Amino acid sequence: MSSSPHARSSAPPVASSTAPGAGRSTPHHVTGPDLPAGASRGIDPRGPRVAAGVTAALAVVGLLLGTGPGALVVLAVVAGSFVLGVVRGVAGTWQGWLFRRFVRPRLAPPDELEDPRPPRFAQIVGLVISGLGLGLGLLGVGPAIPAGAALVLVASFLNAAFGLCLGCELYLVGVRLRAARALA
Amino acid sequence: MSPAARVALVVLVLGLAAALGSVWRSRNGRLRPVAPAVLAAAGADPAHDETATARLSPDDLGAALGTRATFLQLSSEVCTPCRRTHAVLSAVAAERHDVSHVDLDVAEHLDLVRRFDVMRTPTILLLDGSGAVVGRMSGATDRRQALDALDAACPA
Structure with a gap:
């Protein structure tokens, strides 16, 4: 069973997980060899959620500042943090540092570690949203600033409060769009 | 303002x-029926199959079917709940000789993604002993939900 290189079959009735090749071939949820260099073996799953909470608070400040230069600066800080998050992972952002420095010492060790790639995907989505708002705002499209801040607020609030995983919801949409384009 | x-x-x-x-x-994690339109598009043929359902074979899965049920999980690499759901479903399958769990990467199985109109990960197709798709779930699925789905869609 599970002779296909793609099947990560788990303990089906006959072939147990000791069967050759079973469950070993696509270790993308475990720490696979395809992890980017420098990535840790896994991150505390509470880190990205706390970081998202900090981002949400920043987005609230941005929204309260309306369309002025203050709001633009806040959105630039948000976008800059997402650049850090895309390049270095969530743990490499200043929000991630805040979590490690002030929150994690007060928490029990995590039950499980999380693959750093899903939160990183969410950082890419955040960068696109905040980058668009910032770019349009710099070009003089005032309403783009609060619109960008509002979208960042919704996404980061859902992440922080509900644990919504943007990668889970958007990854396939992206893959399907790309496939549709390739066919066209 | x-x-x-x-x-x-x-x-x-x-x-x-x-x-x-x-x-x-x-x-x-809520069990839902598969939409008739999706079933039809996925190859169900009411003319030849009065139950009008889509069937998956061991070849489609690359693994054998459970004699009672198979949880076919579709996962992506950018998905943390996929990993938790994998642990839940593999434990449920490991405890039962007639239930099996297969976890496939959507990026390598776009045919299944399109065939069953999968929009998010994890999506779990619940197959009966003959490979017929009898229901689906999506999102983080806990043990209670998996067992309820099993009893509702594939009674022992």
């Missing part, structure tokens, strides 16, 4: 996000 209006905007956005989050959470 006045300061009061800005505060109202923040409250509105947060309220909207909370509503979205509640809907999202309530959908996770």
Whole structure:
């Protein structure tokens, strides 16, 4: 069973997980060899959620500042943090540092570690949203600033409060769009 | 915009996000029937198969079917709940000789993604002993939900 290189079959009735090749071939949820260099073996799953909470608070400040230069600066800080998050992972952002420095010492060790790639995907989505708002705002499209801040607020609030995983919801949409384009 | 209006905007956005989050959470792990249109597009042929259902074979899965049921999980690499759901379903399958669990990567199985109109990961197709798709779930699925789905869609 599970002779296909793609099947990560788990303990089906006959072939147990000791069967050759079973469950070993696509270790993308475990720490696979395809992890980017420098990535840790896994991150505390509470880190990205706390970081998202900090981002949400920043987005609230941005929204309260309306369309002025203050709001633009806040959105630039948000976008800059997402650049850090895309390049270095969530743990490499200043929000991630805040979590490690002030929150994690007060928490029990995590039950499980999380693959750093899903939160990183969410950082890419955040960068696109905040980058668009910032770019349009710099070009003089005032309403783009609060619109960008509002979208960042919704996404980061859902992440922080509900644990919504943007990668889970958007990854396939992206893959399907790309496939549709390739066919066209 | 006045300061009061800005505060109202923040409250509105947060309220909207909370509503979205509640809907999202309530959908996770809930067993749903597969839409007839999806079944038809997936190859169900009422003319030849009076039960009008889509069937998957061991060849489609690259693994054998459970004699009672198979949880066919579709996962992506950018998905943390996929990993938790994998642990839940593999434990349920390991405890039962007639239930099996297969976890496939969507990026390598776009044919299944298109065939069953999969929009999010994890999506779990529940197959009966003959490989017929009898229901689906998506999002983080806990043990209770997996066992309920098994009893509802594939009674022992």
